[in-house]
Amino acid sequence: MTNRKSQIIELTLKNIQEKGFTSFSYDHLAKELGVTKASIHYHFEKKEDLGVAVCERIQKGLGDVYILTKESAIAAEEKPFAFILQRIKFLEQNGVCPISALQADYQELSQAMQEKIQQLSQMEVDVLVDLLQDAKQHGSLKSTEDLEALAILLISSTKGALQYKRVLGEDFFHKMLEQLKELLK
Amino acid sequence: MTNRKSQIIELTLKNIQEKGFTSFSYDHLAKELGVTKASIHYHFEKKEDLGVAVCERIQKGLGDVYILTKESAIAAEEKPFAFILQRIKFLEQNGVCPISALQADYQELSQAMQEKIQQLSQMEVDVLVDLLQDAKQHGSLKSTEDLEALAILLISSTKGALQYKRVLGEDFFHKMLEQLKELLK
DNA sequence: TGACACTTACCTACTAGTAAGTTAGTATAT
């Protein structure tokens, strides 16, 4: 049963979103799966190994949504915002973005995980810049616009708003998205 | 020595910024102060009590910067951005905003702390909306602008960018601030 | 004398991680 391994990764991803990396435990994970803690150690010897596997899982998810958006039939100028909406969809109720959760614990993590999180964060920017470039070529964005700076604003505000959403409710987040939509016109 | 109490609060604030609420410990705090763990329990019986005290400390700091900005001699249209810059100044190197750190642990915290964090988050929005209203009256903002939505965008993006800053460096953050400056023109 | 600010010594619960043993299934050689 190799899908026990991906089952653990998936459950860990959920736990990271809800509690953060340092606050979830092998014991809790094991109880949720109905196996022993040692069984999870069999698949992922150290917590760090599981962490790296989850980072790779997130990276794949990010890449998939990128390709999906890139190849989609919608207009190029709508793709940056569509990409953001697609990414949000993957986040369950009351769950923060897993990348944000990992960033929050960043300083306590091993070097291997820090490098992975750095890669992930940079990839988020790069992917959005690429979609913005396509949108610009189709004439929807002001040519004076610094696309990297714009991507940074879009990502930062989305991630920040997801944090506030848990505390202040859906309404906060929707108002933010409306502002972003306006900004991309 | 009543300032031992505020000494503990100050150190806890620093610890929350670096590790988050669930990941700092009384033991670690005690060692940093050169006292025993039980001594901290004497001042703050439960960790929750210390957490609430820190929230109140943050709330006071937020209020102080607000009053300082409100009463400052600079032009009203520059006050929203000046307020954000002042708030960032209080954050030490590699430290995330303490409110963001508390939001990240939100779901694991007691109801008392959740309520405090909710108050704090709402206060951030309210204070910025107030400064934006003053700026609008002095003619620097488009009258069509929804000020609450703008405040939400400013706060979200600042908080989000502070997270990325730890991982991707100062440059990321500066680019974000430049975009916000542009947005407020 | 008694309140204040502690310390010492402890408890229980939980953490990551490990060692050794078990079970079921597979591949191979005779």
Added chain:
DNA sequence: ATATACTAACTTACTAGTAGGTAAGTGTCA
């Protein structure tokens, strides 16, 4: 066909360390 050898996927039982929290005692100063 069957014994042998091996592997995957576990479990049981443990370690050492750390977490929050408490009870009882100590020194000090008004």
